[in-house]
Amino acid sequence: MQRAFFMNYFQIDDLKKKIVCAVLIFVGALLLGIGVAIVVERAQTERGITEQTSSQQDASNGQPSKIQQDEQVKKVALTFDDGPNPDYTGVLLDGLKERGVKVTFFVLGSEVELYPELVRRASEEGHLIGVHAYRHVNLRQLSDAQAIEQVDRTNGAIYRATGQYASYIRPPYGCWKEDLDYEVQMVEVLWDIDPRDWATTSSNLVVQRVLNEVEENSIILLHDASKSSVQAAFTIIDTLQNQGYTFVTVEELLLE
Numbered sequence: 091m092q093r094a095f096f097m098n099y100f101q102i103d104d105l106k107k108k109i110v111c112a113v114l115i116f117v118g119a120l121l122l123g124i125g126v127a128i129v130v131e132r133a134q135t136e137r138g139i140t141e142q143t144s145s146q147q148d149a150s151n152g153q154p155s156k157i158q159q160d161e162q163v164k165k166v167a168l169t170f171d172d173g174p175n176p177d178y179t180g181v182l183l184d185g186l187k188e189r190g191v192k193v194t195f196f197v198l199g200s201e202v203e204l205y206p207e208l209v210r211r212a213s214e215e216g217h218l219i220g221v222h223a224y225r226h227v228n229l230r231q232l233s234d235a236q237a238i239e240q241v242d243r244t245n246g247a248i249y250r251a252t253g254q255y256a257s258y259i260r261p262p263y264g265c266w267k268e269d270l271d272y273e274v275q276m277v278e279v280l281w282d283i284d285p286r287d288w289a290t291t292s293s294n295l296v297v298q299r300v301l302n303e304v305e306e307n308s309i310i311l312l313h314d315a316s317k318s319s320v321q322a323a324f325t326i327i328d329t330l331q332n333q334g335y336t337f338v339t340v341e342e343l344l345l346e
Protein backbone atom coordinates (compact mmCIF):
# COMPACT_ATOMS: atom_id res chain seq x y z
CA MET A 91 0.00 0.00 0.00
CA GLN A 92 2.73 2.36 1.07
CA ARG A 93 4.82 1.19 -1.82
CA ALA A 94 1.91 1.79 -4.15
CA PHE A 95 1.50 5.30 -2.65
CA PHE A 96 5.15 6.12 -3.26
CA MET A 97 4.93 4.74 -6.77
CA ASN A 98 1.90 6.94 -7.37
CA TYR A 99 3.61 9.90 -5.81
CA PHE A 100 6.67 9.30 -7.92
CA GLN A 101 4.56 8.97 -11.01
CA ILE A 102 2.65 12.19 -10.25
CA ASP A 103 5.88 13.96 -9.55
CA ASP A 104 7.21 12.71 -12.90
CA LEU A 105 4.09 14.03 -14.60
CA LYS A 106 4.60 17.41 -12.93
CA LYS A 107 8.16 17.44 -14.15
CA LYS A 108 6.96 16.73 -17.65
CA ILE A 109 4.37 19.53 -17.42
CA VAL A 110 6.94 21.98 -16.03
CA CYS A 111 9.31 20.94 -18.77
CA ALA A 112 6.67 21.39 -21.44
CA VAL A 113 5.71 24.81 -20.03
CA LEU A 114 9.35 25.86 -19.95
CA ILE A 115 9.86 24.73 -23.57
CA PHE A 116 6.69 26.61 -24.60
CA VAL A 117 7.73 29.79 -22.80
CA GLY A 118 11.24 29.47 -24.21
CA ALA A 119 9.89 29.08 -27.72
CA LEU A 120 7.58 32.05 -27.15
CA LEU A 121 10.42 34.24 -25.90
CA LEU A 122 12.64 33.11 -28.80
CA GLY A 123 9.83 34.00 -31.25
CA ILE A 124 9.35 37.43 -29.69
CA GLY A 125 13.11 37.96 -29.74
CA VAL A 126 13.36 37.05 -33.42
CA ALA A 127 10.40 39.29 -34.24
CA ILE A 128 12.03 42.26 -32.45
CA VAL A 129 15.36 41.71 -34.20
CA VAL A 130 13.68 41.47 -37.64
CA GLU A 131 11.56 44.56 -37.02
CA ARG A 132 14.57 46.52 -35.81
CA ALA A 133 16.56 45.46 -38.89
CA GLN A 134 13.71 46.53 -41.17
CA THR A 135 13.39 49.85 -39.40
CA GLU A 136 17.10 50.47 -39.72
CA ARG A 137 17.03 49.53 -43.42
CA GLY A 138 14.06 51.86 -43.91
CA ILE A 139 15.97 54.69 -42.29
CA THR A 140 19.02 53.87 -44.42
CA GLU A 141 16.94 53.87 -47.61
CA GLN A 142 15.23 57.08 -46.63
CA THR A 143 18.56 58.68 -45.85
CA SER A 144 20.15 57.48 -49.08
CA SER A 145 17.21 58.73 -51.13
CA GLN A 146 17.52 62.07 -49.37
CA GLN A 147 21.19 62.05 -50.23
CA ASP A 148 20.30 61.33 -53.89
CA ALA A 149 18.09 64.38 -53.90
CA SER A 150 20.75 66.53 -52.31
CA ASN A 151 23.95 65.05 -53.73
CA GLY A 152 24.69 68.16 -55.74
CA GLN A 153 22.71 67.06 -58.81
CA PRO A 154 20.00 69.65 -59.61
CA SER A 155 16.41 68.37 -59.69
CA LYS A 156 14.42 68.27 -62.96
CA ILE A 157 12.75 71.59 -62.12
CA GLN A 158 16.09 73.21 -61.33
CA GLN A 159 17.52 71.85 -64.59
CA ASP A 160 14.63 73.38 -66.57
CA GLU A 161 15.22 76.71 -64.87
CA GLN A 162 18.91 76.58 -65.66
CA VAL A 163 18.53 75.74 -69.37
CA LYS A 164 19.29 78.72 -71.59
CA LYS A 165 17.00 78.40 -74.59
CA VAL A 166 17.42 79.94 -78.01
CA ALA A 167 15.48 79.43 -81.27
CA LEU A 168 16.84 79.28 -84.80
CA THR A 169 14.31 80.03 -87.53
CA PHE A 170 14.66 79.62 -91.29
CA ASP A 171 12.50 81.53 -93.77
CA ASP A 172 11.74 81.21 -97.49
CA GLY A 173 12.25 77.44 -97.83
CA PRO A 174 12.11 74.65 -98.53
CA ASN A 175 15.15 74.95 -100.77
CA PRO A 176 16.19 71.96 -102.94
CA ASP A 177 19.92 72.77 -102.60
CA TYR A 178 20.25 73.72 -98.92
CA THR A 179 17.34 72.49 -96.79
CA GLY A 180 18.48 68.85 -96.95
CA VAL A 181 22.05 69.76 -95.99
CA LEU A 182 20.72 71.85 -93.12
CA LEU A 183 18.50 68.99 -91.90
CA ASP A 184 21.49 66.61 -91.97
CA GLY A 185 23.55 68.97 -89.79
CA LEU A 186 20.69 69.63 -87.39
CA LYS A 187 20.16 65.89 -86.96
CA GLU A 188 23.87 65.37 -86.25
CA ARG A 189 23.72 68.04 -83.56
CA GLY A 190 20.38 66.98 -82.08
CA VAL A 191 18.90 70.43 -82.68
CA LYS A 192 15.24 71.36 -83.40
CA VAL A 193 14.44 74.55 -85.30
CA THR A 194 11.50 76.28 -86.94
CA PHE A 195 10.90 76.69 -90.68
CA PHE A 196 8.59 79.42 -92.01
CA VAL A 197 7.92 78.11 -95.48
CA LEU A 198 6.60 79.51 -98.74
CA GLY A 199 3.51 77.64 -99.97
CA SER A 200 4.71 77.68 -103.58
CA GLU A 201 7.98 75.94 -102.53
CA VAL A 202 6.21 73.44 -100.29
CA GLU A 203 4.20 72.35 -103.32
CA LEU A 204 7.44 71.91 -105.29
CA TYR A 205 9.41 70.12 -102.56
CA PRO A 206 6.90 68.56 -100.14
CA GLU A 207 9.31 65.76 -99.19
CA LEU A 208 11.70 68.27 -97.58
CA VAL A 209 8.93 69.69 -95.41
CA ARG A 210 7.69 66.21 -94.53
CA ARG A 211 11.22 65.21 -93.51
CA ALA A 212 11.67 68.38 -91.41
CA SER A 213 8.37 67.74 -89.64
CA GLU A 214 9.13 64.06 -89.08
CA GLU A 215 12.51 64.97 -87.58
CA GLY A 216 10.84 67.15 -84.95
CA HIS A 217 11.19 70.62 -86.46
CA LEU A 218 8.28 73.05 -86.36
CA ILE A 219 6.72 74.15 -89.64
CA GLY A 220 5.13 77.58 -89.85
CA VAL A 221 3.64 79.72 -92.61
CA HIS A 222 5.62 82.49 -94.35
CA ALA A 223 3.27 83.19 -97.27
CA TYR A 224 2.37 81.46 -100.52
CA ARG A 225 4.64 83.77 -102.52
CA HIS A 226 7.16 86.23 -101.08
CA VAL A 227 4.83 89.21 -100.95
CA ASN A 228 4.07 91.99 -98.48
CA LEU A 229 0.73 90.85 -97.07
CA ARG A 230 -0.12 94.39 -95.91
CA GLN A 231 -0.23 95.50 -99.53
CA LEU A 232 -2.89 92.91 -100.33
CA SER A 233 -6.61 92.97 -99.62
CA ASP A 234 -7.75 90.99 -96.58
CA ALA A 235 -9.12 88.26 -98.84
CA GLN A 236 -5.86 88.03 -100.79
CA ALA A 237 -3.79 87.92 -97.59
CA ILE A 238 -5.98 85.18 -96.16
CA GLU A 239 -5.63 83.25 -99.41
CA GLN A 240 -1.81 83.45 -99.14
CA VAL A 241 -2.01 81.92 -95.67
CA ASP A 242 -4.65 79.32 -96.44
CA ARG A 243 -2.95 78.07 -99.61
CA THR A 244 0.33 77.70 -97.72
CA ASN A 245 -1.32 75.94 -94.81
CA GLY A 246 -3.06 73.59 -97.26
CA ALA A 247 0.30 72.70 -98.83
CA ILE A 248 1.82 72.16 -95.36
CA TYR A 249 -1.08 69.89 -94.42
CA ARG A 250 -0.69 67.81 -97.59
CA ALA A 251 3.05 67.44 -96.94
CA THR A 252 2.99 66.76 -93.19
CA GLY A 253 -0.57 65.80 -92.23
CA GLN A 254 -0.72 68.78 -89.86
CA TYR A 255 -1.79 72.41 -90.14
CA ALA A 256 0.61 75.11 -88.98
CA SER A 257 -0.25 77.31 -85.99
CA TYR A 258 2.42 79.98 -86.40
CA ILE A 259 3.00 82.60 -89.09
CA ARG A 260 5.94 84.84 -89.83
CA PRO A 261 4.84 87.10 -92.67
CA PRO A 262 7.44 88.24 -95.26
CA TYR A 263 9.18 91.46 -94.10
CA GLY A 264 7.40 91.07 -90.76
CA CYS A 265 4.40 92.77 -92.32
CA TRP A 266 1.15 91.24 -91.17
CA LYS A 267 -2.43 92.43 -90.87
CA GLU A 268 -2.99 91.95 -87.15
CA ASP A 269 -6.76 92.24 -87.57
CA LEU A 270 -6.60 88.93 -89.47
CA ASP A 271 -5.16 87.01 -86.49
CA TYR A 272 -8.59 85.74 -85.54
CA GLU A 273 -9.54 85.06 -89.17
CA VAL A 274 -6.58 82.77 -89.85
CA GLN A 275 -6.30 81.45 -86.27
CA MET A 276 -2.53 81.79 -86.26
CA VAL A 277 0.07 83.19 -83.89
CA GLU A 278 2.47 85.70 -85.40
CA VAL A 279 6.15 85.12 -84.62
CA LEU A 280 8.77 87.75 -85.51
CA TRP A 281 12.44 87.69 -84.44
CA ASP A 282 14.99 89.27 -82.08
CA ILE A 283 18.16 88.97 -84.17
CA ASP A 284 18.40 89.56 -87.93
CA PRO A 285 22.01 89.11 -89.13
CA ARG A 286 20.89 89.84 -92.72
CA ASP A 287 22.33 86.52 -93.91
CA TRP A 288 20.67 86.89 -97.31
CA ALA A 289 22.79 89.99 -98.05
CA THR A 290 26.23 88.39 -97.55
CA THR A 291 28.15 85.28 -98.59
CA SER A 292 30.32 85.46 -95.46
CA SER A 293 29.20 82.92 -92.89
CA ASN A 294 31.69 84.43 -90.40
CA LEU A 295 29.95 87.79 -90.62
CA VAL A 296 26.58 86.17 -89.96
CA VAL A 297 28.00 84.20 -87.03
CA GLN A 298 29.58 87.31 -85.48
CA ARG A 299 26.41 89.37 -85.82
CA VAL A 300 24.39 86.67 -84.07
CA LEU A 301 26.93 85.97 -81.31
CA ASN A 302 27.21 89.71 -80.54
CA GLU A 303 23.50 89.98 -79.87
CA VAL A 304 22.39 86.58 -78.61
CA GLU A 305 20.92 86.13 -75.15
CA GLU A 306 18.57 83.75 -73.44
CA ASN A 307 15.30 83.21 -75.40
CA SER A 308 16.54 85.00 -78.53
CA ILE A 309 14.74 84.16 -81.79
CA ILE A 310 17.29 84.22 -84.60
CA LEU A 311 16.27 84.83 -88.21
CA LEU A 312 18.13 82.95 -90.96
CA HIS A 313 17.29 81.59 -94.41
CA ASP A 314 17.95 78.04 -95.63
CA ALA A 315 18.70 79.57 -99.02
CA SER A 316 22.51 79.69 -99.24
CA LYS A 317 25.62 77.71 -98.37
CA SER A 318 26.93 80.51 -96.14
CA SER A 319 23.67 80.67 -94.15
CA VAL A 320 23.69 76.92 -93.51
CA GLN A 321 27.37 77.00 -92.52
CA ALA A 322 26.69 79.98 -90.24
CA ALA A 323 23.83 78.07 -88.60
CA PHE A 324 26.13 75.13 -87.81
CA THR A 325 28.84 77.38 -86.33
CA ILE A 326 26.22 79.28 -84.27
CA ILE A 327 24.85 75.98 -82.94
CA ASP A 328 28.29 74.54 -82.10
CA THR A 329 29.40 77.76 -80.37
CA LEU A 330 26.22 78.33 -78.37
CA GLN A 331 25.88 74.67 -77.36
CA ASN A 332 29.38 74.98 -75.86
CA GLN A 333 28.11 78.00 -73.92
CA GLY A 334 25.26 75.91 -72.47
CA TYR A 335 22.46 76.98 -74.80
CA THR A 336 19.76 74.55 -75.91
CA PHE A 337 18.08 75.02 -79.29
CA VAL A 338 14.30 74.74 -79.31
CA THR A 339 11.41 75.52 -81.65
CA VAL A 340 9.67 78.89 -81.31
CA GLU A 341 6.66 77.06 -79.89
CA GLU A 342 8.74 75.70 -77.03
CA LEU A 343 10.16 79.16 -76.42
CA LEU A 344 6.77 80.91 -76.51
CA LEU A 345 4.98 78.33 -74.34
CA GLU A 346 7.29 79.10 -71.38
Ligand SMILES: [Zn+2]
Binds near residue numbers: 172222263
Ligand atom coordinates in the same frame (compact mmCIF):
# COMPACT_ATOMS: atom_id res chain seq x y z
ZN1 LIG B 1 11.17 85.83 -96.31
